Amino acid sequence: MTAFRTLDQADVKGQRVLVRVDLNVPMENGRITDATRIERVLPTIREIADKGGRVILLAHFGRPKGRDPKESLKPVAEAVASHLGKPVAFADDCIGEAASQAVNALKDGDVLLLENTRFHAGEEKNDPAFVQELAKLGDLYVNDAFSAAHRAHASTEGLARALPGYAGRSMQAELDALTKGLEAPKRPVVAIVGGAKVSTKIDLLENLVAKVDALVIGGGMANTFVHAAGLGVGKSLAEKDLAATAMRIIEKARDANCAIILPVDGVCAYEFKAGAVNHTYGIDAIPEDQMILDVGSQSIERIQAAINDAATVVWNGPLGAFEIAPFDQGTVAAARHAAQRTREGKLVSVAGGGDTVAALNHAGVADSFTYVSTAGGAFLEWLEGKSLPGVEALRA
Numbered sequence: 001m002t003a004f005r006t007l008d009q010a011d012v013k014g015q016r017v018l019v020r021v022d023l024n025v026p027m028e029n030g031r032i033t034d035a036t037r038i039e040r041v042l043p044t045i046r047e048i049a050d051k052g053g054r055v056i057l058l059a060h061f062g063r064p065k066g067r068d069p070k071e072s073l074k075p076v077a078e079a080v081a082s083h084l085g086k087p088v089a090f091a092d093d094c095i096g097e098a099a100s101q102a103v104n105a106l107k108d109g110d111v112l113l114l115e116n117t118r119f120h121a122g123e124e125k126n127d128p129a130f131v132q133e134l135a136k137l138g139d140l141y142v143n144d145a146f147s148a149a150h151r152a153h154a155s156t157e158g159l160a161r162a163l164p165g166y167a168g169r170s171m172q173a174e175l176d177a178l179t180k181g182l183e184a185p186k187r188p189v190v191a192i193v194g195g196a197k198v199s200t201k202i203d204l205l206e207n208l209v210a211k212v213d214a215l216v217i218g219g220g221m222a223n224t225f226v227h228a229a230g231l232g233v234g235k236s237l238a239e240k241d242l243a244a245t246a247m248r249i250i251e252k253a254r255d256a257n258c259a260i261i262l263p264v265d266g267v268c269a270y271e272f273k274a275g276a277v278n279h280t281y282g283i284d285a286i287p288e289d290q291m292i293l294d295v296g297s298q299s300i301e302r303i304q305a306a307i308n309d310a311a312t313v314v315w316n317g318p319l320g321a322f323e324i325a326p327f328d329q330g331t332v333a334a335a336r337h338a339a340q341r342t343r344e345g346k347l348v349s350v351a352g353g354g355d356t357v358a359a360l361n362h363a364g365v366a367d368s369f370t371y372v373s374t375a376g377g378a379f380l381e382w383l384e385g386k387s388l389p390g391v392e393a394l395r396a
Ligand SMILES: Nc1ncnc2c1ncn2[C@@H]1O[C@H](COP(=O)(O)OP(=O)(O)O)[C@@H](O)[C@H]1O
Pocket: 194, 195, 196, 197, 198, 218, 219, 220, 237, 292, 293, 294, 316, 317, 318, 319, 320, 321, 322, 323, 352, 353, 354, 355, 356, 357, 375, 376, 377
């Protein structure tokens, strides 16, 4: 993207380079289940290190409220080191004494990961004092975290204004690919939105329905709409206080001539556990003591039919709890169907999001999609036409 300064313009030799990456990788029992986000930032890390820069990685993990050992980036540092093929030092804090000592110990070409930026409230508040604490640690700033660029946080936005800022190679590649693939998408465009981040993603559906011809809603997101329609969702993940937002989205979709495709059945279980006893119920007959963990077979047929009608599919958010079998079936069936249509040359398919990428890899079809982005929420906001704070700050 010529609109930004990139690593081509950065003189990194001997410099302390603060590199914002997205290491918010899917993890189960302390094990990383999908390393795509790590792999995507390796070119930037390698380039800076090879040119003699001192790489200081900044990243968040999860959504901790303060310091929480469960959301430490320490295990991720080990994974980055193994993918990179060289040591990655780790500091127990991203500011203060621990961070500055670790930075001072770096030699040219070394790599350091600082602890979760979200352990400090100043990160999400984009607090100028916290920005200054981070800025002290570096001479230059590189943002390679497109998937966090929709957040106006200290490490994604504030720092770009405090230090000379550059787009990293992954940031460049994401913006290039999305612009080429989706600036003027072939219609009909069908969006598929699922997943669990209901409250942070539901608002953007209001604008999205004006941009696409059909919106398939699955996963935890669908449950909020099912509840809004006056139906019971039992113990399902649902944000019931967002019912009014869901109704507004339905109305906006009607005005914009965007079809809304909601599940007509759900695979339910008493507990969120692999292999849990499960039954499929019509969406108007979900038992009070069970939770919907996947879309049912009739819903899958409708989703596949919607994919057949599409020239372009954009997808964020798994359609069910795909990490635990057999609740992966809806997501896997839809992913394989979209991949098949793409291989046949009938579909442009673009999917993104940490867990969505993991789900496509689980289905064995990530390579068949036209483009796979590391970004979920950021990708949807970009699609909506919103400017992303992390990207805008690099233009400055
Ligand atoms: N019906 C459901 N009930 C509970 N969790 C669900 C359901 N459907 C999807 N999920 C969960 O949504 C998570 C992914 O959501 P999200 O973070 O929004 O996606 P992404 O990371 O791709 O942007 C997965 O961990 C998956 O288990």
